[in-house]
Amino acid sequence: MDTEEWVDPVEASYVLHLYITGATPNSTRAVRNIKEICEHYLKGRYELLIVDVYQQTGLAQEEQLIGVPTLIKRSPGLVRRLVGDLSDRERVLKALGIIVPSA
């Protein structure tokens, strides 16, 4: 993977935008999952914004949304887009560049 994402994973603060569509099962699952992940791995150093696209339909085009839910990691490092309900935790963590403490 990209080496720069691993620059300072412990220190970096995360900016995450989650785009959901109302209260669909996928969306609610995604919200629950991301909240868990943030609380578990990024406590105190994350900023999570959850947007209901139904409320701001114009955003869908602006943010180039296709699949929903989509989680966009704005920082640190490169912008990454994660599509799905975030239930595949291993992939989510890898994509977000979170080092899992080997416990």
Added chain:
Amino acid sequence: MHDYTTLPSTGLPTLPKAPSGIEGLDEITEGGLPLGRPTLICGSAGCGKTLMGIEFLVRGILDHDEPGVLMTFEESAAELAANVASLGFDLPKLQADQKLRLDQVHVDRAEIEETGEYDLEGLFIRLGHAIDAIGAKRVVLDTIEALFSGFPNQGVLRSEIVRLFRWLKDKGVTTIITAERGEGTLTRQGLEEYVSDCVILLDNRVIDQITTRRLRIVKYRGSTHGTNEYPYLITEDGISVLPVTSLLLNHAVSNQIVSSGTPALDEMFGRRGYYQGSSVLITGTAGTAKTTLAATFAHEICRQNQRCLFVAFEESPQQLVRNMQSVSIDLAPYLANGLLRIEATRPTLNGLERHLVTLHKIIKDFKPAAVVIDPISNLISVGNLSEVKSMLTRLIDFLKVNNITALFTALVSGRSLHQELTEDGVSSLVDTWISVRDLEGIGERNRGISILKSRGMSHSNKVREFLVTDQGVQLLDVVVGPGGIVSGAGRLAQQQHEQAQLLTAQQEQQRKDRELERRRRVLEATIGNLRTEFETVEEELRRINDEELTRQQTLVRGKAQFTQPLPLQSKRQSNS
């Protein structure tokens, strides 16, 4: 653009349709694409799928005031706008006017990480937002298959695409979905399974190094449609599909007559020329002065101060002008003052459709009163028979609708395809058919001209011999010999023969006159002889008569002397 209310109505409710505004397509589909339903346009690369989609939107906006949404998965909005600007489609302006919305869906596999279940609701929201923002009635998705490269989960994709089409239908927007042609299937991802209302297949074929694009309506649920493959073109004005038989035969006709330029030929027609706006075909074997006849006609049109377009497939303008000067047809002045326009191209330069479109364009710009195409048979080197036929049908229809007199020449060579071309293909389309042919006689060839048909007027049934002289085309009177028409040397021989016969007859007459004279003289001589003889006899008789009379008188006198007494005698006796 077109007025579809004039289409014959069957009285039955028909599927509501949205006119695509694409030239010719609405005629094939009998009105347009299914209104409020999705239509799939599939084809290989370079077929003009995107263009067809964009034209559908732009025409909808300009001609039918139906705003449209273009969702592009491949090209950016700027690229698209630049690509179609050359066709006169001003996408940025339409966007500014809130008539068109462009949404570029960026799909990049590398950026997308699947982390669980998802759906494509984002796409729906974007589309819904765009449609609602401008009240769109038309939507184009170009090319939705790009999603398959971005999202690995095919199951989700397929069910979502099905849902999307259903959703678009519910929205009541007329949609065009473009898709790449697949191996053995209409589309690479089998989208045709999901779009069941109308499927149009575009095809790009190279035959004999000439590319022809063709369009076919694979299916159109709930409607009849043209089932053939129709050639289409991407022209400066967008897509032009060339349907063959769909133009209605209801154009206005003219009662005006135009001269053929050859007075003697005019004489052969009941109304001294061709009807204006009719189509004339001159067929003939090689070297029968078809071009000369055509140029004579063009010259005549220009002489009447009208514009004429001469499409030459065999000669360059300079060559044509020079050659025609040799028979006293001077085209140069008309060429100079713009009344005559000579378009010389090689038939093989373009495909048939391109030729047709070029002609359409020139005719629209130049607005000629007459068009001459010399010769149409050369076009067969570009396409096959039926293609040439359909092209000519369309051309003739176009000219007729515009009341332009058309004159075509065609080379025939007896038993070849060309004969069929003229006989089966074109002759039914043309109004007047003049045949020029060789009359091969004793060691020479002569040209004979005859009228095979002339719709709407009587015409001479004679085969006239015609000469191309220094003074142009001249028709000679018919000379009929014992074996039919005679021409050239035969004609001369026949004339001499007739003269000799005449002379003989005259001499015979004179001889008879002289004979009679002689007879009369003989008769008169005989009469003279007889008369002389008669006179002799008469004289003789008269002489005999006189003698008899004299004799009798003498006799009478003698008798009297005997019966009387003779005093004198007695006296004399007494004295003695």
